[in-house]
Amino acid sequence: MISAGMLGVDVAIIGSGGAGLAAAIEARKARAQVVLIEQAETLGGASIISTGGCFVVGSPLQESHGIHDTPDDAFEDWVKWGQGAADEEWARYYIEHSLHDFYFWTEGIGVKWVDLVPFEGNRAPRWHLPKDGGLGLTTSLIETAKKLGVREIITSTAVNKIVIQDGRVCGLKAVNVKSGEMTEIQSKTVVVATGGFSGNLDMILEVRPDLKRFKIMEGGGVGATGAGHRLVREIGGYLTHMDRIWFYVYATPDYRDPKGRRGLAVRGIPGYIWINQQGRRFHDESVSGGATGTPVFMAQDPPCVGAVIDAPMTANMFVADPYYQIGDKFLHDKVQELLENSPYIRKANSLADLGRQMGVDLPTFLSTVERYNQACERGLEREPDFGKPLKESKKFDTPPFYAIQFFPLARKSLGGIKTDVRCRVLNKHFQIIAGLYAAGEVAGMAGGHINGAAGLEGTMLGPSIFSGRVAGAWAAQEAGFGTGFTGKPNVRNKV
Numbered sequence: 001m002i003s004a005g006m007l008g009v010d011v012a013i014i015g016s017g018g019a020g021l022a023a024a025i026e027a028r029k030a031r032a033q034v035v036l037i038e039q040a041e042t043l044g045g046a047s048i049i050s051t052g053g054c055f056v057v058g059s060p061l062q063e064s065h066g067i068h069d070t071p072d073d074a075f076e077d078w079v080k081w082g083q084g085a086a087d088e089e090w091a092r093y094y095i096e097h098s099l100h101d102f103y104f105w106t107e108g109i110g111v112k113w114v115d116l117v118p119f120e121g122n123r124a125p126r127w128h129l130p131k132d133g134g135l136g137l138t139t140s141l142i143e144t145a146k147k148l149g150v151r152e153i154i155t156s157t158a159v160n161k162i163v164i165q166d167g168r169v170c171g172l173k174a175v176n177v178k179s180g181e182m183t184e185i186q187s188k189t190v191v192v193a194t195g196g197f198s199g200n201l202d203m204i205l206e207v208r209p210d211l212k213r214f215k216i217m218e219g220g221g222v223g224a225t226g227a228g229h230r231l232v233r234e235i236g237g238y239l240t241h242m243d244r245i246w247f248y249v250y251a252t253p254d255y256r257d258p259k260g261r262r263g264l265a266v267r268g269i270p271g272y273i274w275i276n277q278q279g280r281r282f283h284d285e286s287v288s289g290g291a292t293g294t295p296v297f298m299a300q301d302p303p304c305v306g307a308v309i310d311a312p313m314t315a316n317m318f319v320a321d322p323y324y325q326i327g328d329k330f331l332h333d334k335v336q337e338l339l340e341n342s343p344y345i346r347k348a349n350s351l352a353d354l355g356r357q358m359g360v361d362l363p364t365f366l367s368t369v370e371r372y373n374q375a376c377e378r379g380l381e382r383e384p385d386f387g388k389p390l391k392e393s394k395k396f397d398t399p400p401f402y403a404i405q406f407f408p409l410a411r412k413s414l415g416g417i418k419t420d421v422r423c424r425v426l427n428k429h430f431q432i433i434a435g436l437y438a439a440g441e442v443a444g445m446a447g448g449h450i451n452g453a454a455g456l457e458g459t460m461l462g463p464s465i466f467s468g469r470v471a472g473a474w475a476a477q478e479a480g481f482g483t484g485f486t487g488k489p490n491v492r493n494k495v
């Protein structure tokens with residue numbers, strides 16, 4: 001290994017996703033000297049490839065749709081959805097600050113909020129989409145951090161040690177992943193913002209050995225390897241709720257991945273039906289979220305499903321993955337490429353041939369499709385077996401027919417490093433490790449487990465960026481700069 005030398009700063013930030021960038025912005029605003037270290041060649045982490053939807057309460061966009069939403073209502077929905085396991089202090093903190101300190105703050109750095117989408121578990125639509133999705137939002141953060149003069153942004157460099165002396169964090173060691181050069185950074189405080197671990201199948205199975213009997217796919221950012229969790233654990237940081245992993249089941253293996261571990265979330269085909277190995281439907285496919293579709297899917301024997309579609313249904317199909325989109329524009333030719341080339345997708349000119357290729361019980365499969373077709377033909381509002389609304393469905397009648405093999409995909413880590421509301425990392429006795437902060441998905445989005453057992457859609461990216469702001473401001477304050485994070489809560493009461 002070659003040693004590239006020593007750098008001295010006030011605040012060192014590990015990871016350049018939404019949390020790390022927001023931390024860098026706050027620390028720079030407090031006039032601290034900041035270094036940002038990223039193991040990938042480019043900045044942005046999972047944040048920049050994400051859909052970008054964020055949970056916000058009481059926004060002008062909601063008001064423009066005639067929606068009157070309050071933090072109290074949102075808190076109730078949040079805690080209920082998390083099955084009582086959410087960190088309620090952090091949930092309340094984010095919800096009340098989501099308007100001024102997230103929505104308006106991001107607008108202040110150039111983000112435009114353009115759409116509002118309803119999702120299960122919410123009494124009102126709260127999922128706000130920025131222009132150009134996660135790419136647009138994260139690009140604004142990157143540009144702002146650069147403009148504010150983050151002293152060094154070091155890419156292709158992985159931190160492999162957090163240095164602690166006399167009980168106080170005082171820097172880190174890192175290695176250039178291309179040249180092997182070592183870098184040592186002395187800093188008064190360190191912010192860990194390394195993302196989750198849903199890009200590391202081994203770690204997923206370590207915390208969830210019960211899943212070893214399933215085919216589980218990696219589905220977080222490629223940098224979401226759990227490196228930050230290990231660094232913090234090594235110096236006594238406490239990890240909590242690590243077995244809470246958010247799975248999507250509308251996902252198929254990425255046949256282009258040389259390691260054969262990654263999966264692709266497939267969307268935009270509401271008329272599809274899920275067929276299990278016995279040739280049967282088993283669920284209302286419109287209720288497909290991590291807390292609703294996933295448990296039913298995983299209860300199938302085996303937990304592998306064929307999502308059946310016909311030719312016209314492919315028109316709006318899209319894949320939430322950088323190869324299949326540019327910003328928020330989805331590439332239809334790439335979807336066609338997937339349909340034609342994936343060994344996990346069967347294609348046939350008749351339903352009977354499709355059923356044979358799927359290896360399911362053929363008479364059961366054909367009668368299942370026939371029953372669904374009849375419900376569509378009769379113009380029913382909902383099909384009779386599981387109550388799926390048929391508004392967006394049609395008969396399966398136009399070849400070619402496809403069956404996309406679905407398996408569970410790990411998307412988000414809902415647990416992680418335990419912190420207090422200043423994002424200070426705690427040890428197993430719930431005491432502060434001096435100088436050490438954690439924010440974003442490495443901290444279960446904020447605090448260790450802001451969501452609990454399940455997360456409402458949009459409660460990952462928003463809280464990651466918000467907790468990044470909180471961590472950056474307090475890390476700078478501990479280093480002698482600024483007054484820490486205050487913000488402005490939305491105190492609108494329940495009506």
Ligand SMILES: Cc1cc2nc3c(=O)[nH]c(=O)nc-3n(C[C@H](O)[C@H](O)[C@H](O)COP(=O)(O)OP(=O)(O)OC[C@H]3O[C@@H](n4cnc5c(N)ncnc54)[C@H](O)[C@@H]3O)c2cc1C
Nearest residue numbers: 015017018019039045046047053159195223440441460461
């Ligand atoms: C495809 C996809 C779509 C999503 N869509 C949504 C959505 O619409 N709404 C939502 O709320 N959430 C969504 N999420 C989840 C959300 O994007 C993440 O929870 C959030 O971006 C996490 O931000 P972060 O800054 O904590 O981590 P990240 O953005 O993952 O950034 C962490 C960075 O740390 C770097 N790093 C890791 N280890 C080291 C190390 N040792 N040294 C140096 N650098 C290191 C990584 O390379 C990475 O760049 C989505 C996730 C994915 C994968």
